[in-house]
Amino acid sequence: MRHVRPSTDQMLRQLDRIALEMQRAGLWSDTRPSHQALSSPNPFCFDTLAFEEWLQWKFLPQMRELLAQYGTPPENCSMAPLAEHQFAELDEDTGCLLAEITEFDNLAWHFFNAR
Numbered sequence: 007m008r009h010v011r012p013s014t015d016q017m018l019r020q021l022d023r024i025a026l027e028m029q030r031a032g033l034w035s036d037t038r039p040s041h042q043a044l045s046s047p048n049p050f051c052f053d054t055l056a057f058e059e060w061l062q063w064k065f066l067p068q069m070r071e072l073l074a075q076y077g078t079p080p081e082n083c084s085m086a087p088l089a090e091h092q093f094a095e096l097d098e099d100t101g102c103l104l105a106e107i108t109e110f111d112n113l114a115w116h117f118f119n120a121r
Contacts, residue, residue, distance in 0.1 A: 011120035012113040014077045020110045021069055025062070027103040033058040033096075050088070057092035061085075069110075083114035 028034045038044075043054035044063060051060045065085070072079060086108040093100035 009116050009120045012116055014073050017079060017110070017113050017117070018070065018073055020106065020113055021066055021073075023106045024103065024110060025066060027106045028058065028062060031098045031100050031103050033098060033100070033103070034062060035059065039063055057089070058096075061089070079114040079117055081114075081118055084111050086111050 025034070039055055039059055043051065043059075046052075046054040048054075050057065051064060055063070069079060086104065089100075089104055089107045093104060
C-alpha cells in the first residue's frame with residue numbers, strides 16, 4: 007500500500023480539529039496559565055500544568071509554529087499513548103479528542119515514512 011505524504015495544510019487542519027475537540031469535551035480554557043507555569047523545564051510541564059493545559063498552550067502552538075516555519079512536524083511525534091493515559095483520569099468524554107490526536111500522530115508518521 008502506497009502512502010502519500012501529508013501536506014503542511016493538512017497537518018495544520020488536524021491541529022484545528024484537536025482544538026475543536028478539546029472545546030467540545032470541555033477541556034479548553036480561555037485563561038492562559040502563568041508565564042512561570044508555561045516555562046517549566048520538565049517534560050510536558052507535568053509539574054505546573056494539567057495535560058490538557060499543556061496540549062492547548064504548549065503543544066498546539068509549537069506544532070503550528072514548526073509547521074508554519076519549517077513545514078515539518080517533529081519526527082517522533084507520538085502523543086496518543088500519553089493522551090490516552092492522561093485522559094483516563096478525566097470525567098469528560100475524550101474519545102473523539104483521542105481519535106484526533108491519533109490522526110495527527112498518523113499524519114506525522116506518514117510525513118516521514120511516505121513512499
